[in-house]
Amino acid sequence: MLNGTNFSDWKEQVEFHLGVLDLDIALHEFEKSLVPIDTSKCFKTADKSLAGTLMAKLTTMKFDGMRGIQEHVLEMTNLAAQLKTLGMNVDEFFLVQFILNSLPPQYGPFQINYNTMKDKWNLNQLANMLNQEEARLKQLEQHSVHLEFLSIQTINPNENFMLMGNRVRASIEAIVWDLIELPEGYKKVGCKWVYKTKHDSKGNIERFKARLVAKGFTQKGGFDYKETFSPVSKKDSLRIIMALVAHYDLELYQMDVSGSKFIFLILYVDDILLASSDLGILHETKKFLSKNFEMKDMDDITYVIGIEIFRDRSRGILGLSQKVYIERVLETFKMENCSTSVAPIRKGDKFNLMQCPQNELERKQMEGIPYASAVGSLMYAQTCTRPDISFAVDMLGRYQHNPGIDHWKAAKKVMRYLQGTKDFMLTFRRSDSLEVIGYSDSDFAGCIDSRKSTFGYLFMLVGGAISWKSAKQTIIASSTMEAEFVACFEATVHGLWLRNFISRLGIVDYVSKPLRIYCYI
Template identity: 65%
Template sequence: MALVAHFDLELHQMDVKTAFLNGDIDETIYMRQPEGFVSGDPDNMVCKLKKSIYGLKQASRQWYFKFHQVIISFGFEMNMVDDCVYHKFNGSKHIFLVLYVDDILLASNDIELLHDTKRFLSKHFEMKDLGDASFVLGIQIHRARSHGILGLSQKNYIEKVLKRYGMHDCKPGDTPVAKGDKFSLDQCPKNDFEKKEIEKIPYASAVGSLMYAQVCTRPDIAYVTGMLGRYLSNPGMEHWKAVKRVLRYLQRTKNCMLTYRRLDQLEIIGYTDSDFAGCKDSMKSTSGYVYLLIGGAISWKSAKQSIIASSTMATEFIACYETSNHGLWLRNFVTGLRIVDGIERQLKLHFDNKSAVLYSNNNMSTTKSKHIDIKFLVVKERIQSGQLSIEHIGANSMVADPLTKGLPPK
C-alpha cells in the first residue's frame, strides 16, 4: 500500500467465486454419496472426485497451484520471497497482483493493462469485479490521490468488536496499557470459584479479535496484545480487566489509521528496542521492532525473546538479530518488485542503547559479551559485509518504544 501511494497506482479488487472448486486433483479420492443424491446402493457405491471440493485437506493448496499455473501463463512472474505476490512488466507498464485465498488486489500504472488482466482472470475463473479497492479483509482503504495519500483504517471492524463484547458505549481510554503494568501467572485463578467465574468470560475470543486489529493496522496495541496472549489457557480477572482497557483505548482511537504519502526518497528504515527481563514468569525480555517506508509503518512485531539475557546490551543485541532478519526479507521483497531503485543499499536500523551499537559495530569481545549465542553474531557479519548499518538515536525518538512497554499518555 505504501508503494501504491508513492507511485499513485490504480488499485482494484476482485473476488474468486467458489475458489476451491477450481483446483485439480493429483490423486484418486473417493467420497460417500452426499445426502439427497443417492445412486444405486449407497452402502456399496461411492463417488470418485474429478475436481477439488471444499472440505478436502489439500483444497487450498490445489487451488493455489491452479491459480499459479494460470497466472504464469499470462506473463506474470512470482515474487522471489512471497509466493502470493506476482508482477508483470510490459515496457514502462507494470502490474502487481496480490492473492489472499480468494481475494485479489491488482495495482498498476496503466489502466488498460489492469483491465486486460481482469478480462483474462474472468475468462479462466468465475470472478466478481469489485472495482476500485475500498474495503478488503476488514480494512478500509481511503485515498486522496491529488495529495498522494493512502490510509488504512479498521474503524468498522473495531466498532463490531466493541459491540460484540458490550463495550460500544464504554468510556474512552487514554492508553492501551498503563506504564509499569506487569502480568504474571500469579494473577491466574487460584481456586474453583475463580475458575468458574472466568469461564463465563470470552477472554480468548476477545484477545483473538484484538490480535487481528494489531496485525493489520494497529501496532500501538501490539505489546499489550502479545502480553495478554500468553495467558489464553488460564486467564485471570486482572487479565480480563486489561483486555477491557485495550477496548476502551480503541473506542477513543477507532478513527485512527495507518497513513502513507508520496515522498521524494524511498528507503526502508527500522527501529528496534527491548525491555529487560520484563516477563515476571520467565525473566525473559520482550523485543519490538517497526519498519517504516515513506513515513508509514509497513511491518512491526512485539514478542518475548527465546532466551534469558543477562544484560540490557544483550537483550538489545538479540532484538537486533531478529529485526535484521525481517529487515533483509523486506528489502528482498521490495527489490523483487523491480520498481524501486537503490533499495539494495544498506538496511538502516536505529537503537537507543549505546552499548549495543558499539558492540555491533566493532570486533571487540568483552567478558560480558562472550556468552552471547553464536547465531546472534551474524549481525556483526551483516554490518561488515555492508548489508546492515546501525545508528544510535535518543530514547525520545525511538519509534519502537511502545512495542516493549506501557507508556504514559501524552
C-alpha cells in the first residue's frame, strides 16, 4: 500500500504483478490459438517404413561368425517379434527358413541334413541343433580337419565367373527354357548359384561344378505348388541297374552333363550312367548326348556320388563300396583310430525320451556334441550301401531334436561298427535265376515312448540287396500278429513298385510273376 514514503517499493511491486498478469494472459491466448493436429497418419507412415526396414534386414541378414550362432538366432527372432508388434506376423516356418538361409557355406551339410528330414524343426529345436553344429565346426577348425564339403572359397572368383558363364551358355544352346511374361496372379521364385568341388575315390579334386538353383523355400506346399520333381534317380533304381549289369555283364560308362540290344540311362542331377548290352549303341548314345548337350566323357565308371564300383567280369561280380566315405566320416568325428564293435546295436539296447536332457546342465553338455551331423552322415551310408545299420540309424534319427548322452554313445557305437566293417561291399553276382525275393519282419511295441512297433523289409536280386527300410509303424498294433501284418503290407507295397519298375525296363520278362516275400513271425 502506498503511504507517501514507500513509492519506490510500491512501484516495483505493481510492475511485477502487472508483468505476471500479462504473461498469464499471453499464455491463455496462445492456448486458445492451438489447432489440434491428427498424428495417426504420421505414425502409420512411420510404422510401414519401419516394418519394411525390419523385413529387409530379416531376409538379408547373414551370419558372419563374429559372434555366436545363438546370438545370431536371437537377433533374428527379435526382429520377427518387432514385426509382429507392427502387425506383420512372420510364421515360424518362414523364420526357420530365413535363419537357415543366413548361414555361411560351412553349414552346407547341416542344411542338407535338414532338407532330407520329413519332420521339420521348430525354432527351439533349430537353435539347439545349430549350437551343436557350431561346436562341431569349431572342433574341426581347431584340429585342422579337411572336410569333404568345400564351398565357394575353394575356387577363385574368376573361375566361379567362368563356371557360371559356361553353365548359362550350355543352357541357352540346349534351349532348356522359354522366356515369357510373368502371368497375373503368380509370383517369381528367386535363384542362386551353388558351387561344389567334386573328388575322385582317393579324395583328389576332380573338377569344379556350378549350378543355378531355385529358392524353393520361398514357396509353401499346397499353396504355391502341389507337385515336386527332382532330376535324381532313387538309390533303389541305381542298385537294380547295378544288379542287372552284373547279371548280364553289361558295359558301364559315366558321363557328366555340362540277346537284344538295349541301353539304360541313369540320371543323378548332372551325372549320367550308361549301361548297355552293345558297345555300338553305347557309343551312338554318347555321340547323341554330346551333340545336344555339353558333356564330359568319364569312360569306365569306378566312382559316383560317393560310391566306389568294383567289377570282376570274369566271375560276373559287381561290388558297391563306401569305404572312402566311411573313412572320411570317421576322421571328421575323430573316430579314425577307434576300436571296433561287433554290431551297430545289441539286443536289449533301448532308447526313450527319458534319456534326453532333463535339466540345463545336461543340455549344456550336449551343445558341444555334433549329434545331428553324425546321424546325417550315417544316414547317407545306410541309404546307399549299408542295410546292416538301417535299424540303428532309424532309432538314432528319432531323437535328433533333443539327443542325450546315451544317444551319442549309441551313434559312436555305430561308427565303431563301421570302422570294423568299412571294407564290406554290397555285391551282385551273375545268377542262373533272375528273381526278386523279399523279407519282412517287425518287433512288438518296441518304442517305449509311443508303444508303436518297428518294421523292416529287404529285397534281394542276383544275390545282393537292392532295397531296404526300417521305420516305426504309424499305428499302435494290439498284437504281434497285427504288427507282422503291417510289416508285410509295407513290404508288399514296395514290392509292387519294384516289380513295376523292373518290368518296364523291358528285359526281365518273368519278374511279373508273383513276388516271394518271406514274413518272419
